[in-house]
Amino acid sequence: MLRVACKRLRVFSTRLDCLFNFQHCAKDFKPAALYASKVPDKPTVDSIDYDSLPELPEIDLALVEQLERISLVEFNNEAGLLRLREAVKIANQLHLVDTDGVEPMDTVLEDRECYLRSDNVTDGNCVEDVMSNASKVEEQYFVAPPGNIPMKKRDKDHLSNILGKKEEEDEDS
């Protein structure tokens, strides 16, 4: 009995070797003859009905200026603007999904109480540590230039091809 089991095990293990090292023995191995594999033969393809999607929001000069102002980074060039357009296009495909009555999910820990430590001081006296990475300090203060001065407005000529007809407004401003 034991011998039979051992023999079967050996047969089994060589077969498994064969399964994995299929680059050497793929020709001998025909899983379909033994099992109908549970891995589907054909990919799942969804045809996207683009017509059902809401219209893409327009990206105009006002929007570009607003995003640059709140992001404090600039669209370097037209490629940057095209990148935003593409990002919005991809996001728009979310509207293929019906989410009526579905609550937004912030975190996978939503069913748990997150840890709150007691309100005791656990560290401190680390001013030097905290300041150690600042390029400019004075008397243990971080130094920033004056606030309340809006960013210099830069012309958007480098984006004009994409912003297209908005060129005139650009000149006005």
Add this chain to the structure above:
Amino acid sequence: MKSMTVKKALGLLRKHDISPIELVDMCHRRLKETTNLNYMVHNIPSQLLHKHARIAEQSYVKGSSKALDGIPVAFKDNFCMRNIPTTCASRMLLNYKPPYTATMVEKVAQAGGIIVGKTNMDEFAMGSGSVDSCYGPVVNPWNFALNLQGQESILDEESSLSDWFISGGSSGGSAAAVAAGACLAAFGSDTGGSTRNPASYCGLVGLKATYGLLSRHGMIPLVNSMDVPGIVTKTVEDSAILLNAVAGHDVRDSTTVQEKYAPFEIDDTFDVSKVYVGIPREFHTPGLSPEVLKLWKATADALEQAGAKVAEVSMPHAKHCLNCYHVLCCCEVASNFSRYTGIEFGLRCGSEESTEDLYAESRHHGFNDVVRGRILAGNFFLLRRNFDRFFLKAQRIRRLISNDFKAVFSSGIHFLLTPTTLTDAPSFSWFSQKDNRTRSAEQDIFTTAANMAGTPAVSLPLSNSQRGLPLSLQLMGPHFSESRLLSLAYWLEQQAHFQHLDLDFLDRK
């Protein structure tokens, strides 16, 4: 080095067959021999390594060794280490030396692990190729063993390096460091697949644990609600050893769960016949290479032949994962990255006449195009008029994706078996034909789902492609199922006999 694993090294160290100094030197020599792969961005000086090795040696002499005593470990350059540069491979943080240490680093050090250096990555972990780094791209160590023509030419003549296989990303440096033998284990981060993807391309085990099991304290955030530290090792057993050393609640990260972590060993008597494995049909997508499909089928069949129940299942919202991830990632990035102003830390350059101008110029010079693009897109989605339409919409779809997992696991399925990536490691020339967003969408296609739902997932190498590169599959399980998940992974690993990259010839030169 080829066969050296964490488990094996610990055995040898305990028997005094090898000393921690010898082990550290072996890794250090390998690092020196493979510097052209560009996987390490900061090396810990060898005097310091020796100092730590001597401490480990003492523990072994006294017979009081800890879980990782003397084991060389590397960390992705987004884990803070006190007074050691931590740059996220970005110009923004080139001058940054954190005043504190990440919990993962601290736990590895407390367990006796020897931290050998910081590894290269995509800037701020945004990418899937480790080609978008301010230090230049990471080269897959498998290039040493083969080249694009499949001839036995290697990287020793740098002039011939016209094209090469990428390491995957964003934790490509961590994966390359382990594959090359510069350390026995490495930490990456995994937000949408950034640990599993390079592990897959470099022929290693890449573990993304359940969200909340590993502390994120000191790991520079990308997407807080999805980021987890990732573990890269050669074997499944090593993965468990590392996980045991670092898992558990951290008072400094309120998103770590408070239950006591129970360390486990891989169950080598794991009964596969009692396992119910699901094959989500939506994971067979267009673009899946015939080789990966074949491996997927062979593995599913092998499980079935060993007595496991294997069934096709449906996760209808999986196909929306990438678009959903894209929106949520940009939004969290827009918010997270507002900390980089150049005032308290990081790059400061430009006009000193206006705060806003200084911020804008510092951020302009500090961030690459990819980072800037995600910030701008995120702020667009977060505009009041777009908030519901894009951000909340994506969060709603995230719930549907998470519900797909819940439904599958409550139907009796224990684990899901899917590919990790569409193909084996792509070549640099092919990869760089398209922009970062397009590539991320292809590369993370099977991995983002686990981040959305917070479930554990492990990628493991099982075979080689025709051109000799590693091919891997992914297993996913319910929250906190790591011990059983890795036991099943171990079983598959034992059947597959995957041959690890052998670079021992470098030592003989």
